[in-house]
Amino acid sequence: xxxTTNVSKQFGKLKALDNVSVTCNKGECIALIGPNGSGKTTxxxxxxxxxxxxxxxxxxxxxxxxxxxxxxxxxGYMPQIGRYPENMxxxxxxxxxxxxxxxxxxxxxxxxxxxxxxxxxxxxxxxTLSGGTRQKVSASLxxxxxxxxxxxxxxxxxxxxxxxxxxxxxxxxxxxxxxxILITSHVxxxxxxxxxxxxxxxxxxxxxxxxxxALHADTGETQLTKAIASIMTK
Amino acid sequence: MKKIxxxxxxxxxxxxxxxxxxxxxxxxxxxxxxxxxxxxKGLLSLLNIILLIVPLVSxxxxxxxxxxxxxxxxxxxxxxxxxxxxxLSLFSGLATALSLSFFIxxxxxxxxxxxxxxxxxxxLTGLLLSxxxxxxxxxxxxxxxxxxxxxxxxxLLWLYFALLFDGMxxxxxxxxxxxxxxxxxxxxxxxxxxxxxxxxxxxxxxxSALMGYTGAIFRNFFGTQAGVIxxxxxxxxxFIIPLWLSLRKFNSxxx
Numbered sequence: 001x002x003x004t005t006n007v008s009k010q011f012g013k014l015k016a017l018d019n020v021s022v023t024c025n026k027g028e029c030i031a032l033i034g035p036n037g038s039g040k041t042t043x044x045x046x047x048x049x050x051x052x053x054x055x056x057x058x059x060x061x062x063x064x065x066x067x068x069x070x071x072x073x074x075x076g077y078m079p080q081i082g083r084y085p086e087n088m089x090x091x092x093x094x095x096x097x098x099x100x101x102x103x104x105x106x107x108x109x110x111x112x113x114x115x116x117x118x119x120x121x122x123x124x125x126x127x128t129l130s131g132g133t134r135q136k137v138s139a140s141l142x143x144x145x146x147x148x149x150x151x152x153x154x155x156x157x158x159x160x161x162x163x164x165x166x167x168x169x170x171x172x173x174x175x176x177x178x179x180x181i182l183i184t185s186h187v188x189x190x191x192x193x194x195x196x197x198x199x200x201x202x203x204x205x206x207x208x209x210x211x212x213x214a215l216h217a218d219t220g221e222t223q224l225t226k227a228i229a230s231i232m233t234k
Numbered sequence: 235m236k237k238i239x240x241x242x243x244x245x246x247x248x249x250x251x252x253x254x255x256x257x258x259x260x261x262x263x264x265x266x267x268x269x270x271x272x273x274x275k276g277l278l279s280l281l282n283i284i285l286l287i288v289p290l291v292s293x294x295x296x297x298x299x300x301x302x303x304x305x306x307x308x309x310x311x312x313x314x315x316x317x318x319x320x321x322l323s324l325f326s327g328l329a330t331a332l333s334l335s336f337f338i339x340x341x342x343x344x345x346x347x348x349x350x351x352x353x354x355x356x357x358l359t360g361l362l363l364s365x366x367x368x369x370x371x372x373x374x375x376x377x378x379x380x381x382x383x384x385x386x387x388x389x390l391l392w393l394y395f396a397l398l399f400d401g402m403x404x405x406x407x408x409x410x411x412x413x414x415x416x417x418x419x420x421x422x423x424x425x426x427x428x429x430x431x432x433x434x435x436x437x438x439x440x441x442s443a444l445m446g447y448t449g450a451i452f453r454n455f456f457g458t459q460a461g462v463i464x465x466x467x468x469x470x471x472x473f474i475i476p477l478w479l480s481l482r483k484f485n486s487x488x489x
Binding site for chain 1: 237238241245248249302303304305306308309310311312313314315316317486487488489
């Protein structure tokens with residue numbers, strides 16, 4: 001569904017992405033793992049077209065995404081740090097997004113808004129929100145339009161255990177519907193029994209892309225945290 | 235595109251500065267017209283204020299607005315929208331809001347007290363200046379990541395257009411006083427939209443006699459219909475080129 005081919009991106013002297021080629025298919029739940037500054041967020045942003053790669057190309061459903069914008073209607077993106085117009089209320093932000101992405105016969109998915117209890121906070125201005133509530137808004141927006149691809153950048157960072165549980169349930173439910181889900185995270189223990197594949201990145205390079213079973217077999221560990229740790233120390 | 239413009243304008247109106255700017259312009263133009271018993275004298279006083287204030291407010295307000303909208307832009311870029319649509323909607327929103335303020339604040343008093351060709355010329359150039367400096371602000375804000383640096387840049391740009399440029403032209407004129415520079419001055423005036431606007435309005439006022447031989451050359455050139463059309467085309471390029479450059483830059487910008 002998403003194929004990146006030899007994607008490179010340089011920020012000044014820093015090589016954020018160095019010849020990254022990955023293939024992501026429908027129905028997979030892929031974890032993007034790597035140390036801080038390894039290029040995970042940059043990779044997610046290049047897929048979204050927010051960062052334009054220096055070389056290489058990305059195709060989405062067989063179409064090159066360069067100068068294309070239409071494909072983004074199939075993507076729900078939850079940024080690491082959700083930045084929203086400070087003067088708008090939660091309700092206005094949600095209404096604006098509905099207005100912009102409105103398609104006639106598509107049903108919006110309001111489940112997260114309800115379970116997160118955002119209904120009672122609709123009149124609050126974005127600048128008054130705590131980091132966790134912002135994350136809830138970001139998550140609700142990512143799932144709102146029933147996209148076939150979800151890109152979640154550190155989805156549970158800043159969420160309390162209850163909310164992060166709700167989000168995990170939701171991710172599992174969406175995975176069951178055959179959607180492609182890309183998650184970047186540091187908290188590996190949260191990814192157990194969620195993901196089917198692992199992409200490990202370091203210094204902008206792709207170290208490996210394996211299914212979780214292969215990873216378990218290679219390392220002899222059943223927990224993701226331990227499996228990754230054994231690879232990192234090797 | 236219409237939807238985004240709607241949100242931009244709603245957001246600008248919620249910001250009280252633009253209303254304060256309108257009220258300020260309105261108070262100033264009304265008082266200027268009421269102080270002078272001769273409305274065309276009032277127009278002359280208004281001219282200098284407008285040529286300084288309108289570019290300053292347009293460029294500084296737009297730049298700060300663009301930096302403050304970085305979240306909004308980031309949010310929109312990750313949505314199924316063309317970058318070009320996002321950028322042009324922001325431009326249309328800001329340009330509409332600032333032109334509207336100018337129209338209400340200065341345009342309506344001008345139309346009431348001095349609905350002559352001079353007044354109309356002032357109204358048109360004022361509107362164009364608003365739009366031009368929004369475009370310049372867009373170019374400055376897209377090429378500079380740092381907010382303080384960007385705002386500093388546009389203040390320097392305003393100083394250049396409003397004050398420094400005239401100083402440099404005078405300096406050149408004195409240094410090369412022995413050479414026939416009068417015709418070249420027509421070309422030089424096209425390099426600064428504020429100067430060009432001033433010349434256009436002054437020529438309508440028939441005070442060009444005060445400007446000496448250069449004034450006569452200007453009269454010959456800008457006094458004709460072709461000259462006025464040329465001047466307006468130049469003013470148009472003054473907003474089209476910065477806007478086009480900023481759009482090109484924004485299309486490949488990393489967010």
